[in-house]
Amino acid sequence: MPLTALVLSCTLKKSPAESSATLIGQEFLDALRDHDVIGELLRVVDHDVKFGVTTDEGDGDAWPRIREKMLGADILVIATPIWLGQPSSVAKMVLERLDAELGETDDEGRMSTYNKVAAVAVVGNEDGAHHVTAELLQALNDTGFSIAANGSTYWVGEAMKATDYQDLDPKPAKTVSTTQTAAANSAHLARLLSSQGYPPAST
Amino acid sequence: MPLTALVLSCTLKKSPAESSATLIGQEFLDALRDHDVIGELLRVVDHDVKFGVTTDEGDGDAWPRIREKMLGADILVIATPIWLGQPSSVAKMVLERLDAELGETDDEGRMSTYNKVAAVAVVGNEDGAHHVTAELLQALNDTGFSIAANGSTYWVGEAMKATDYQDLDPKPAKTVSTTQTAAANSAHLARLLSSQGYPPAST
Amino acid sequence: MPLTALVLSCTLKKSPAESSATLIGQEFLDALRDHDVIGELLRVVDHDVKFGVTTDEGDGDAWPRIREKMLGADILVIATPIWLGQPSSVAKMVLERLDAELGETDDEGRMSTYNKVAAVAVVGNEDGAHHVTAELLQALNDTGFSIAANGSTYWVGEAMKATDYQDLDPKPAKTVSTTQTAAANSAHLARLLSSQGYPPAST
Amino acid sequence: MPLTALVLSCTLKKSPAESSATLIGQEFLDALRDHDVIGELLRVVDHDVKFGVTTDEGDGDAWPRIREKMLGADILVIATPIWLGQPSSVAKMVLERLDAELGETDDEGRMSTYNKVAAVAVVGNEDGAHHVTAELLQALNDTGFSIAANGSTYWVGEAMKATDYQDLDPKPAKTVSTTQTAAANSAHLARLLSSQGYPPAST
Numbered sequence: 080m081p082l083t084a085l086v087l088s089c090t091l092k093k094s095p096a097e098s099s100a101t102l103i104g105q106e107f108l109d110a111l112r113d114h115d116v117i118g119e120l121l122r123v124v125d126h127d128v129k130f131g132v133t134t135d136e137g138d139g140d141a142w143p144r145i146r147e148k149m150l151g152a153d154i155l156v157i158a159t160p161i162w163l164g165q166p167s168s169v170a171k172m173v174l175e176r177l178d179a180e181l182g183e184t185d186d187e188g189r190m191s192t193y194n195k196v197a198a199v200a201v202v203g204n205e206d207g208a209h210h211v212t213a214e215l216l217q218a219l220n221d222t223g224f225s226i227a228a229n230g231s232t233y234w235v236g237e238a239m240k241a242t243d244y245q246d247l248d249p250k251p252a253k254t255v256s257t258t259q260t261a262a263a264n265s266a267h268l269a270r271l272l273s274s275q276g277y278p279p280a281s282t
Numbered sequence: 283m284p285l286t287a288l289v290l291s292c293t294l295k296k297s298p299a300e301s302s303a304t305l306i307g308q309e310f311l312d313a314l315r316d317h318d319v320i321g322e323l324l325r326v327v328d329h330d331v332k333f334g335v336t337t338d339e340g341d342g343d344a345w346p347r348i349r350e351k352m353l354g355a356d357i358l359v360i361a362t363p364i365w366l367g368q369p370s371s372v373a374k375m376v377l378e379r380l381d382a383e384l385g386e387t388d389d390e391g392r393m394s395t396y397n398k399v400a401a402v403a404v405v406g407n408e409d410g411a412h413h414v415t416a417e418l419l420q421a422l423n424d425t426g427f428s429i430a431a432n433g434s435t436y437w438v439g440e441a442m443k444a445t446d447y448q449d450l451d452p453k454p455a456k457t458v459s460t461t462q463t464a465a466a467n468s469a470h471l472a473r474l475l476s477s478q479g480y481p482p483a484s485t
Numbered sequence: 486m487p488l489t490a491l492v493l494s495c496t497l498k499k500s501p502a503e504s505s506a507t508l509i510g511q512e513f514l515d516a517l518r519d520h521d522v523i524g525e526l527l528r529v530v531d532h533d534v535k536f537g538v539t540t541d542e543g544d545g546d547a548w549p550r551i552r553e554k555m556l557g558a559d560i561l562v563i564a565t566p567i568w569l570g571q572p573s574s575v576a577k578m579v580l581e582r583l584d585a586e587l588g589e590t591d592d593e594g595r596m597s598t599y600n601k602v603a604a605v606a607v608v609g610n611e612d613g614a615h616h617v618t619a620e621l622l623q624a625l626n627d628t629g630f631s632i633a634a635n636g637s638t639y640w641v642g643e644a645m646k647a648t649d650y651q652d653l654d655p656k657p658a659k660t661v662s663t664t665q666t667a668a669a670n671s672a673h674l675a676r677l678l679s680s681q682g683y684p685p686a687s688t
Numbered sequence: 689m690p691l692t693a694l695v696l697s698c699t700l701k702k703s704p705a706e707s708s709a710t711l712i713g714q715e716f717l718d719a720l721r722d723h724d725v726i727g728e729l730l731r732v733v734d735h736d737v738k739f740g741v742t743t744d745e746g747d748g749d750a751w752p753r754i755r756e757k758m759l760g761a762d763i764l765v766i767a768t769p770i771w772l773g774q775p776s777s778v779a780k781m782v783l784e785r786l787d788a789e790l791g792e793t794d795d796e797g798r799m800s801t802y803n804k805v806a807a808v809a810v811v812g813n814e815d816g817a818h819h820v821t822a823e824l825l826q827a828l829n830d831t832g833f834s835i836a837a838n839g840s841t842y843w844v845g846e847a848m849k850a851t852d853y854q855d856l857d858p859k860p861a862k863t864v865s866t867t868q869t870a871a872a873n874s875a876h877l878a879r880l881l882s883s884q885g886y887p888p889a890s891t
Binding site for chain 1: 294295327333334335365366367368369370371372374375377378381417420421424425
């Protein structure tokens with residue numbers, strides 16, 4: 080039975096602008112398909128997600144619909160650009176919305192995100208991928224996701240250069256194989272957890 | 283001659299909701315007044331600031347007007363809540379907009395933010411102030427601001443507790459004196475730089 | 486069949502000095518025992534670990550012996566104090582030594598750390614646990630470890646206070662239950678991976 | 689009258705091993721000389737600095753002698769390699785020793801580091817400079833140092849590449865000019881603060 084994935088592209092740019100973060104997010108989704116995981120990519124800024132830390136901020140908030148997709152997925156991938164060496168504000172907005180899951184637990188104290196795997200894909204002109212990964216992994220693990228071995232991929236250029244990932248052709252081999260490994264491992268872990276989830280805390 | 287300050291509160295909550303970040307930002311502004319610095323506090327989410335990394339994203343973008351205030355101020359204070367141990371998405375949005383200053387240099391290669399001082403005020407229910415400060419200081423220094431000795435203040439509660447800063451009465455003495463020191467030092471440094479600014483890079 | 490764990494306490498203080506990081510590390514080990522995981526705690530500064538990024542820096546380096554224990558364990562727990570809002574230098578030294586595992590892969594490109602789970606336990610007088618967790622999780626995931634849902638525990642006091650975790654009696658209930666959850670989830674994940682490890686990258 | 693600088697190279701490798709961090713530290717010192725700042729570079733691992741958070745850990749601790757040089761300097765430059773996207777453990781050890789300055793204040797509550805400027809120089813094979821800068825600036829500002837506009841410099845290569853900074857010839861123009869700017873601004877700020885230091889907190 081196939082698993083499902085949701086990729087949230089956290090670019091600052093609305094469609095149809097080209098977006099390197101969206102591209103690496105799509106590549107991650109493609110790599111997951113090799114492991115019998117189907118899914119979709121969603122560009123967050125194309126939707127009216129509100130700032131906040133609840134599951135529904137009202138007033139036309141688009142998060143509840145995205146949250147439904149997240150709850151239905153086995154794997155959540157956050158794809159983000161780097162700005163000033165840090166995750167995008169849109170990625171931070173998504174993490175804040177996921178913070179609400181800390182209060183959404185079952186009778187056994189397990190969050191609705193338990194048994195899901197999170198992965199990270201990061202691109203920037205230069206520098207910042209490891210730190211962006213750190214920020215995202217910590218926040219995603221705090222909010223209940225598990226992380227597979229080598230559960231992230233990235234590309235950045237040399238210091239102070241301005242090349243965009245989307246303009247590279249072909250894509251750097253190291254990033255391609257890192258994406259494949261992250262996808263393979265995330266799929267494996269998600270498959271294990273989908274059939275053998277975390278026990279209740281009281282067990 | 284008085285100096286001027288702009289405090290940007292990066293709470294996620296629109297007015298008139300109570301906001302601890304706004305409160306500590308106001309306290310910072312009050313402390314600056316003792317050192318002959320006048321200014322104003324602006325709650326960013328009350329304005330329609332767009333995601334982006336340019337000085338003007340068009341389409342009703344409120345940033346250009348805020349940017350004018352920033353350019354007119356000697357001191358910029360970023361006041362932010364902590365979410366998941368990290369700066370708020372609104373603070374990140376502000377930093378991304380300041381990123382545009384990297385391209386706004388004079389004939390001598392100096393950014394429009396040179397000779398301005400940045401300071402930071404952070405509050406959260408628990409944990410995260412040092413890291414939030416690190417993220418903000420690095421990004422503000424990257425975008426041309428100088429940082430005075432002990433140029434930040436903060437309050438957080440004990441691990442996993444839920445008290446809000448705004449509900450503390452009186453305010454903790456350590457945070458009060460830390461705010462006073464950060465304000466005094468920022469005012470001193472801003473005064474020095476307003477009369478004796480950085481020389482051209484070529485000097 | 487029981488699993489095994491290795492807890493590395495990254496306190497700056499040699500034995501027999503009291504150490505809060507060692508204490509929470511021991512509590513994590515105790516919590517693991519409830520899930521049929523046996524193991525040992527090792528205080529890194531009691532051993533002559535050299536600075537470096539290889540598996541053996543020579544000259545009496547104590548890391549190779551610690552590395553053997555790590556390779557024999559299913560779960561690695563890093564317990565660290567917070568200094569200046571950041572992980573201890575000893576924790577950083579350990580991560581740098583683990584960096585060598587990036588070059589130690591099997592015929593299928595899998596690191597020697599694959600199928601192991603890492604967890605984190607953090608204590609400080611005040612502030613910094615989330616960021617320390619972020620730094621450690623990213624580095625541990627980079628070097629091949631998987632992370633269970635809510636795979637960390639911590640305690641810190643109120644801002645600018647000086648209480649030590651080891652002086653709290655009884656221990657705060659929230660930290661106790663967070664440690665239990667992190668241990669339960671880490672044991673569950675390690676058990677899954679010990680019998681159903683990551684497939685070769687080429688599969 | 690010339691100012692003085694102390695550059696602490698936080699490479700993991702003892703002399704006479706080649707070290708990119710030492711090289712960029714030396715380049716920073718050279719750039720400072722153009723602004724009438726003289727000084728010296730010290731490779732920390734060549735000295736027996738102990739782990740700890742006091743001014744003197746005893747037992748042959750080399751820090752007190754380094755600390756004397758730091759107290760005599762107007763500018764402190766931390767030069768560090770990047771490992772796993774983070775500052776070196778040696779840099780962290782130095783920051784922990786500087787933490788002791790929080791307790792070393794004059795009658796007016798000013799640390800012994802007040803009126804000194806800190807700057808940062810970072811190199812790595814790939815990725816991590818912004819975050820390393822963030823960690824260092826926050827810790828150095830916490831411990832009393834001021835930060836000049838654009839007070840850091842760095843070089844890193846493209847993602848997952850292995851080139852060393854020391855093997856680049858000529859050095860990348862962007863890094864060279866960034867080092868010059870950081871040095872010029874740090875010298876300017878140090879000169880201002882050496883004659884017009886921070887007032888007592890009570891003023």
